[in-house]
Amino acid sequence: xxxxxxxxARNRMAAAGGxxxxxxxxxxxxxxxxxxxxxxxxxxxxxxxxxFSEGHLLGTDHLGRDLLSRLMWGTRLSLAVGAAAAIIxxxxxxxxxxxxxxxxxxxxxxxxxxxxxxxxxxxxLLALAIVAALGPGLMNALIAVAxxxxxxxxxxxxxxxxxxxGREFIDAAKLAGMGHGRILAQELLPNVVPVIVIAMSTTIGxxxxxxxxxxxxxxxxxxxxxxxxxxxxxxxxxxxxxxxxSVVPGLMIFVIVMSINLFGDGVRDALDxxxxxxxxxxxxxATIVDRDNVPDGPGDxxxxxxxxxxxxxxxxxxxxxxxxxxxxxxxxxxxxxxxxSGSGKSVTALSVMGLVASPPGxxxxxxxxxxxxxxxxxxxxxxRRLRGDKVAYIFQDPLATLHPLYRVGDQLAEAILVHHRxxxxxxxxxxxALLKSVRIPNAERRIDAYPHxxxxxxxxxxxxxxxxxxxxxxxxxxxxxxxxxxxxxAQILALLDDLRRERGLSILFITxxxxxxxxxxxxxxxxxxxxxxxxxxxxxxLAAPAHPxxxxxxxxxxxxxxxxxxxxxIPGLPPAVDRLxxxxxxxxxxxxxxxxxxxxxxxxxxxxxxxxxxxFPEEDIASQEDTA
Amino acid sequence: MxxxxxxxRISKTFPVGKPLIxxxxxxxxxxxxxxxxxxxxxxLGVVGESGxxxxxxxxxxxxxxxxxxxxxxxxxxxxxxxDPAAFGRMIQYVFQDPISSLNPRKTVRQIIETPLRRLxxxxxxxxxxxxxxxxxxxxxxxxFLDRYPHEFSGGQAQRIGIARALAAAPRILVLDEPVSALxxxxxxxxxxxxxxxxxxxxxxxxxxxxDLAxxxxxxxxxxxxxxxxxxxxxxxxxxxxxxxxxxxxxLADSAPVVGRPLRAPEGKDTELxxxxxPPTGCAFAARCPRASxxxxxxxxxxxxxxxxxxxxxxxxxxx
Numbered sequence: 001x002x003x004x005x006x007x008x009a010r011n012r013m014a015a016a017g018g019x020x021x022x023x024x025x026x027x028x029x030x031x032x033x034x035x036x037x038x039x040x041x042x043x044x045x046x047x048x049x050x051x052f053s054e055g056h057l058l059g060t061d062h063l064g065r066d067l068l069s070r071l072m073w074g075t076r077l078s079l080a081v082g083a084a085a086a087i088i089x090x091x092x093x094x095x096x097x098x099x100x101x102x103x104x105x106x107x108x109x110x111x112x113x114x115x116x117x118x119x120x121x122x123x124x125l126l127a128l129a130i131v132a133a134l135g136p137g138l139m140n141a142l143i144a145v146a147x148x149x150x151x152x153x154x155x156x157x158x159x160x161x162x163x164x165x166g167r168e169f170i171d172a173a174k175l176a177g178m179g180h181g182r183i184l185a186q187e188l189l190p191n192v193v194p195v196i197v198i199a200m201s202t203t204i205g206x207x208x209x210x211x212x213x214x215x216x217x218x219x220x221x222x223x224x225x226x227x228x229x230x231x232x233x234x235x236x237x238x239x240x241x242x243x244x245x246s247v248v249p250g251l252m253i254f255v256i257v258m259s260i261n262l263f264g265d266g267v268r269d270a271l272d273x274x275x276x277x278x279x280x281x282x283x284x285x286a287t288i289v290d291r292d293n294v295p296d297g298p299g300d301x302x303x304x305x306x307x308x309x310x311x312x313x314x315x316x317x318x319x320x321x322x323x324x325x326x327x328x329x330x331x332x333x334x335x336x337x338x339x340x341s342g343s344g345k346s347v348t349a350l351s352v353m354g355l356v357a358s359p360p361g362x363x364x365x366x367x368x369x370x371x372x373x374x375x376x377x378x379x380x381x382x383x384r385r386l387r388g389d390k391v392a393y394i395f396q397d398p399l400a401t402l403h404p405l406y407r408v409g410d411q412l413a414e415a416i417l418v419h420h421r422x423x424x425x426x427x428x429x430x431x432x433a434l435l436k437s438v439r440i441p442n443a444e445r446r447i448d449a450y451p452h453x454x455x456x457x458x459x460x461x462x463x464x465x466x467x468x469x470x471x472x473x474x475x476x477x478x479x480x481x482x483x484x485x486x487x488x489x490a491q492i493l494a495l496l497d498d499l500r501r502e503r504g505l506s507i508l509f510i511t512x513x514x515x516x517x518x519x520x521x522x523x524x525x526x527x528x529x530x531x532x533x534x535x536x537x538x539x540x541x542l543a544a545p546a547h548p549x550x551x552x553x554x555x556x557x558x559x560x561x562x563x564x565x566x567x568x569x570i571p572g573l574p575p576a577v578d579r580l581x582x583x584x585x586x587x588x589x590x591x592x593x594x595x596x597x598x599x600x601x602x603x604x605x606x607x608x609x610x611x612x613x614x615x616f617p618e619e620d621i622a623s624q625e626d627t628a
Numbered sequence: 629m630x631x632x633x634x635x636x637r638i639s640k641t642f643p644v645g646k647p648l649i650x651x652x653x654x655x656x657x658x659x660x661x662x663x664x665x666x667x668x669x670x671x672l673g674v675v676g677e678s679g680x681x682x683x684x685x686x687x688x689x690x691x692x693x694x695x696x697x698x699x700x701x702x703x704x705x706x707x708x709x710x711d712p713a714a715f716g717r718m719i720q721y722v723f724q725d726p727i728s729s730l731n732p733r734k735t736v737r738q739i740i741e742t743p744l745r746r747l748x749x750x751x752x753x754x755x756x757x758x759x760x761x762x763x764x765x766x767x768x769x770x771x772f773l774d775r776y777p778h779e780f781s782g783g784q785a786q787r788i789g790i791a792r793a794l795a796a797a798p799r800i801l802v803l804d805e806p807v808s809a810l811x812x813x814x815x816x817x818x819x820x821x822x823x824x825x826x827x828x829x830x831x832x833x834x835x836x837x838x839d840l841a842x843x844x845x846x847x848x849x850x851x852x853x854x855x856x857x858x859x860x861x862x863x864x865x866x867x868x869x870x871x872x873x874x875x876x877x878x879l880a881d882s883a884p885v886v887g888r889p890l891r892a893p894e895g896k897d898t899e900l901x902x903x904x905x906p907p908t909g910c911a912f913a914a915r916c917p918r919a920s921x922x923x924x925x926x927x928x929x930x931x932x933x934x935x936x937x938x939x940x941x942x943x944x945x946x947x
Contacts, residue, residue: 169729171687171723172729172730175713175720177712178746486677486840487882513884516884552813553812553813556815558842558845559841560841560885561869562845566820568816573783
């Protein structure tokens, strides 16, 4: 709640709207207590007095009634009617939407078609028809405005509910013995309330306008009772001769609706979880770089990551996602980076090409050398030229990386056209060749398919084809087979391995699966809480892990063919990267840890091809090197 | 001994493209008739790839989805009304995604109380006592009770999900990929907890997963599903070492294993059958190296091979 208010206050327009609105509402509330003249007493001798006349601050109207008093009472009435209409529309509309979204199927279909029919009428016509049927009067205008706005709420809430009704906690509630009524009221309603509030905050201004519109036409409040719309209506005939009578209520409507809309937008932005998590601030094209230490070039291998540090700055908190990570990929080599979720492996991969979203991401140190040049801090133009051309990515979820509305062939051709000046026909021919190279059957026909028409394995092949489009030197593959079935995973891994040997590609392969690393990678680096804890040739690391974490993690992985058994676990959880322990990050979970482990950080000790970051390693990698 | 769970030819057919009035455009058979028996105290593993119908089968077992045909019998009692509340006291479900299976706007206490209140109508004091008993057995501290789900890690949230399922005091737990959203170092914590709970409360498990190694490690028997049907069932010890169905062999060969060289275990352009346009005969025939004309014409039935191993194949592999 406090976070919500803070966010709201940070939005200046919303804060201004909120202040004006509360002032108007406060005035409306205290109106009966103020020493105002009676609003409905006519005095034709004093008609059309201009503003600032004695006793009439804002002048008088065509019947000599005090405009200030009528304005205050009218505002009070208009606000009350608008708010009441909004609440009625929200309650009925949300109830309809929630029921339709939860039950789905035929119920949903019938309810929503009726709502669609309501929406097919022009709203003001519908409101007029309702008032015509019920007869003029403020109450009836209120009913009409509420009825006209029900479809808006119903459709909004139904959309949200459909998404929620498919969630697992609804199934869990059914199994816990809750009936439909209880699920609607206790499980769904609390989750849609923020959406209802957002919808209300953006429509209440509109409803005040609509009520004023009906009153203006003489269908709302009846004389002598004043509301803002009827004041405007009555002043219309004197618009030219005595403009102040229409300007006063007109300005008030403007002020109310503007302030409500500004405030409502602020409420929406502050409540919407997507906007709250920073979607409002458009991420920059490349990660912000603010480095203290810049290692010297020119680097070693096709891609040399040196002492890379990437952090996320969220408010006062600093999340150290990547801490002094150094990795070098040689030509034609496959280097595996293995780690659990939150170990910083993906952020390392994204930092290479400046793809970490900024804000909140900041690269605070280190360098990434490619071809003798430092990619970190390179101008955006250079980065853009290299992205996808020399260094390409393959991501985990091919359904999310491919654009759903374009044919896969067009997306492949686009990737080629960005970097090469070739004709459309040539690009298409290359796209077909690429699809063939990733062994998609019927490539000529599949090139015109949309992503949803392909299976998961086929989509990931398209993702790989796209990465290969410009013959890159390095491919960074971020868990490319995690979302796939095992039989498909085996095919994709075999394909990647073939491609690497055919084309001399270097691959940085990020995964959490030791089996995959063992089969595909020449070398492996193990990450824990943002640091590399061990590195070395895959076979050696897997056969004789030196870091206690690596050893125990391997022990956790069940292997096929060992029958029923108790599995090893590592007690505890990885540390939160905004509160990292001073010394070894694994010390709190390590059974070999001594006092010193938790106190002082330790560098990665290198010995030949292997490296480990541990004071009391499981294997002495130095002596191993001697005997080898 | 009576079987804890007996399925008699249950199947599920979903309509596709249903208009407001009239018949649907097509029918998809998500689960073909399945007949299974699970003994009391047994863990039956169910493996298969995405879309093979294992989750639909599980949802029918707990009454979240009415079966199109067939009958479900739990401890000798017939359940054919698809009422989750009636099933709830006998059989409970642990979901794949631990966070999404907990209502984000309810405290842990409210979540765990619900089955006690709705299924058993317990009063406040009884509920508090039962909750602290359950929390103790799943190794969660009682101070967690007043927190909201987003404050927990995946492993903790999954233990809360297990606690909720246990609160209903069921005889059978259906575990739908209970560890696939968790990291390996945490996965074993949850699996070992499940093994202990099973012994403590005398539970029967139906353990669904796509991870063969995990299924093998926790199950007594394993059923392999492909395209909506059980194609092989047998003891966990034997089924992956000596598979009789070629699909089981393919699955076992595909799992990445340390020390095994990388190779694609089957042709590179194979594709899954289309559920809207199912093949006649054996659904696996198009991917199977042993397929014959017979396979493409006649759908094989599940037949006993040896001991307690059954496979649905015209040309089974040698043991």
